Amino acid sequence: MKVGIVGASGYSGEVLVKLLLAHPRVTLSAVTSRTHAGKPLAAVIPAVRGADRGLKFTDSDPAALAATDIDLFFLALPHGAAATYAKALVPAGKRVIDLSADFRIADLATYTKYYGEHHAPELLPSARFVLPELTAPAWKTEAKLIAAPGCYPTSLLVPLVPLLKAGVISREHIVANSYSGVSGAGKKAEETYLFCERAESIKAYGLVKHRHLAEVEEQLALHTGAKTVIQFNPHLAPMRRGIATTITVPAAAGATIDSLYAAWRAAYAGRPFVQILNSGETPDTAHTVGTNRVDMSAVHDPRTNNFVITVAEDNLVKGASGQAVQIMNLWCGFEETAGLV
């Protein structure tokens, strides 16, 4: 099976290139970049020197891509740009997995409020937001266009959905603090992302209405049948990759740490990419970097009757490109872990 990546020169694109070059079931046949068209893949992504099979960046004309024999495209583009490509590729019968926000939000009004005009609203009905561990399996046959979840949302939805569904936690006073590696901001040549500005520095940003809330709250409502508003505080941390999310939430009446773990274990039994750590053991972003895992654990604080849930993942793998590959694996009938361990 042939796959292509549209917009392969950012940080997610680079990780996707590496995963697909090493994937046992697909052949990476096209990588596009407006800026780098014509250059060898390894000239832009030196980490794949000697392993790039002679691939070169090509220009990224949507119609031309639609005319290729490539079966599936990953869109690793900024929000807004992805819709334009989906518009050409989906009608041409290509499978499309979009890593941007363009198709993550089913409700057009919500999308518009957070992101502005949508460039392909007619595709929204056939698009599916797929977080493989949570989305009901019907998506595999229904979807023509899949939106892969964002990095922060993955670290929120994986721990929270089963607990809200099981009634183990309160729907109110949910407070999530997330700390992201700098790659989460993308490869942007701005002063604030310079080494000398970010090294040895932690700061909050995007308070109080971060865009990712749109998909988080829509998904929480879809999965749990009720509106849930969360306080989400994103921060930048002095590391390249990784997201550490700490969620404080009141225990529901009668809930215990055992009922919390029971809900998690029921939801994620046998799922290779969700690792539930013992209460008292805390996940560490460094242990997840390069993997497609979400590691998580929880403790109960008898003083406050809160649960404190700690979560770690690699923002570029489970938070972006690895998850997209996992989606492809399931969609195309490959082993879920193919190319991901």
Add this chain to the structure above:
Amino acid sequence: MKVGIVGASGYSGEVLVKLLLAHPRVTLSAVTSRTHAGKPLAAVIPAVRGADRGLKFTDSDPAALAATDIDLFFLALPHGAAATYAKALVPAGKRVIDLSADFRIADLATYTKYYGEHHAPELLPSARFVLPELTAPAWKTEAKLIAAPGCYPTSLLVPLVPLLKAGVISREHIVANSYSGVSGAGKKAEETYLFCERAESIKAYGLVKHRHLAEVEEQLALHTGAKTVIQFNPHLAPMRRGIATTITVPAAAGATIDSLYAAWRAAYAGRPFVQILNSGETPDTAHTVGTNRVDMSAVHDPRTNNFVITVAEDNLVKGASGQAVQIMNLWCGFEETAGLV
């Protein structure tokens, strides 16, 4: 005026050495260390090469120190060890500023619960916990022995006390997430603090009953007249210095972001070491490193009716040694900022 540092070889000790060597009003006359006795100061703290005025580490016999002509001692020792020195120095008429937890908690039972046996409980009545911006000025004449606040508590008490006193925030559902540079753990040769373990890594630790809560909650009760329980989640971040604390707390009925800022401005008008940033501007640990400041700001989230307060400080300066020098300055009648800018 002559000052000495007992236990000068840790990270706080090193910062204290630098501050006192450059201080315009005092002379650093003794630095002690059991491990390094006999070595030149600069052999252990190479950062002061050429500026150490020939000082050598001496052994740290409490009685011998009590017999010197040194006026004031800083104790930069582990919890437990400090009490032993205070016991010899205070009765000898020396002023003592303790950077450990030994005299931070007025209530002996609370101390014992968190730290174990107290080695000089008889000194507790004459000891004062002094956070200069918050503690009523009577301490300057009453105290014989001063406990400097811990790093995390400073980042919690400075923002919270005026808001609780002004009734601007709820006493319930206070959630504080703190991210500390690795120096917060001290200079401990343990695997978990190795460069390769901590670089590019964030993880929570010490959940859910961190020792620093004892002093935080005692102080909140003393200052605000009522018990306040907070959820405090400490983490290690991949940087050497700095604490970033993010506090989420429901707004009290009728409170606005303006009333929050008004309470802060009233409390800290003219205080050089508390910097109140505009709402929407977030403090950055990197901007506070090397300074004795707490930088803080807040936003109101209309979706949740929470305030989100963000705070940054240098854990070794305002969170430890700088604060101790500030206390000395005020206690001895020097300018508050002497040696601190």
Add this chain to the structure above:
Amino acid sequence: MKVGIVGASGYSGEVLVKLLLAHPRVTLSAVTSRTHAGKPLAAVIPAVRGADRGLKFTDSDPAALAATDIDLFFLALPHGAAATYAKALVPAGKRVIDLSADFRIADLATYTKYYGEHHAPELLPSARFVLPELTAPAWKTEAKLIAAPGCYPTSLLVPLVPLLKAGVISREHIVANSYSGVSGAGKKAEETYLFCERAESIKAYGLVKHRHLAEVEEQLALHTGAKTVIQFNPHLAPMRRGIATTITVPAAAGATIDSLYAAWRAAYAGRPFVQILNSGETPDTAHTVGTNRVDMSAVHDPRTNNFVITVAEDNLVKGASGQAVQIMNLWCGFEETAGLV
């Protein structure tokens, strides 16, 4: 084919575990550690959570290991300890690839001078130092015990051997400066390797007679037929992984940058793990981390008539565990790149 790792809990051991768990041709059947015997693999190496196939650390009795049905053992042990295992395993017919220095030096007197007593000198004649790109292929059938080269030596021998053999560079005034990530020091709980000591710090160490010189100079003599003494200056750099080596060497009479590149291209044509960059493009350690590559390039300085050669590799992969896997691949008739891309 079954393989085992003796001493799998250090940094090289961890990388070896990951490579072998994902290797398509072998099954990792045993991991040993005196300290961690009995613990699940993922309890000690959390990065392999969910991918450790239930492996547990076992104790590491040499005789017991010799009695297993494991075909090949990797020794990831400190210098000195490895010989003891080789002594039991080699006579039992096991293939052994040693990542320590114990069998890197053919000359016993040289070994003793740098490392002290040798615990299995009788095995030296059947041992081979194998740097796959340089060692003549007869080793594949002759060797019973293979010494994988050290991290610094790989970064020196790969660029220098073809140039000395081709007579392109001087044998005198060779100056090599190497900068290693902190993992090069191993997982040692010593103050000097703490995060707060190494972050934002560069320093030289081990001047002027670093142990790795023994194998470098022996190999240079073996390959090029003449004694070559080099000035080797190792340093620690504030990063976890990677070695950057910069070599300055006078050009031989008549040599040009073209003749240098011709010698390299002749030596390494078709070798996947040596990447020769254009003159003027410099290798970057970050681009090699996680790969089994040596990236290198050179420039000629007309002012000094020196060549300046710059080299980058991952000290834990091409400098240790990846190279050991590459050796296994070639020894056992697998594809050279199996499990390494």
Add this chain to the structure above:
Amino acid sequence: MKVGIVGASGYSGEVLVKLLLAHPRVTLSAVTSRTHAGKPLAAVIPAVRGADRGLKFTDSDPAALAATDIDLFFLALPHGAAATYAKALVPAGKRVIDLSADFRIADLATYTKYYGEHHAPELLPSARFVLPELTAPAWKTEAKLIAAPGCYPTSLLVPLVPLLKAGVISREHIVANSYSGVSGAGKKAEETYLFCERAESIKAYGLVKHRHLAEVEEQLALHTGAKTVIQFNPHLAPMRRGIATTITVPAAAGATIDSLYAAWRAAYAGRPFVQILNSGETPDTAHTVGTNRVDMSAVHDPRTNNFVITVAEDNLVKGASGQAVQIMNLWCGFEETAGLV
């Protein structure tokens, strides 16, 4: 005495601001920046919040600055721009200390070769390159315009000049490798200086004819009376500040490590900012950060008869702004260390 900084928003400018705000003998009266004119100092340099004495950035018209009552100006501008200011300020009787390269090179042809057209060649005769520990004291009365040395040159000239003058080292085969923190590149919003590109990365750049060689070789010739060509290999290291330079040079006939140290001790006796470490002890950039020191040591390698000299400094302090303040101190008759310890 009133001083001003022209171009205060870069990394050197920021350090200069901090040093001058805390300096006991001068008043910082003007800070200019074309980009930031009108903004409070602390809005651009948040590290000085609460300590900026109400200063605002002003525009930087040369004639307007010449008309102020400010006595001395520091120029912290890019090469080329500095000359334009000097042209207005020097004739107006202002003392000028320039941190750029514009007046470091006495020979106009050399300047032009490395930097292009010079915008104020008429000032070259009255300009002096001053490295306080090396330049003969007559500059204090002769100079109208002082060029402060660059960061790399300081780390080369301080160790080399006394050794060349004493005939302790060879003039040939001098190889210097320097590793600079990323701030050495300035505050440039370019992809290559992003956190994610530089963290965990070492690479050489600017091979083989780095601009700083022009001033190094001119100074070596001036001080030692003979042309000396050195191989200089600059690199970027994953830290914010600091330069680590390692120099390999053949010992002169008969020279020993003792004669090397004797030459250094004679040259730098009583100089507070040159610290000579014992042979075998290596300087560490982390120990010099925030100080105005050069730390250095040397070893002799009997195998090669080379000396290996290791040097560390803070590129922004002794390599730029601290040195400029030291020059001001000496020029204006202040204590050499005023504001620098």
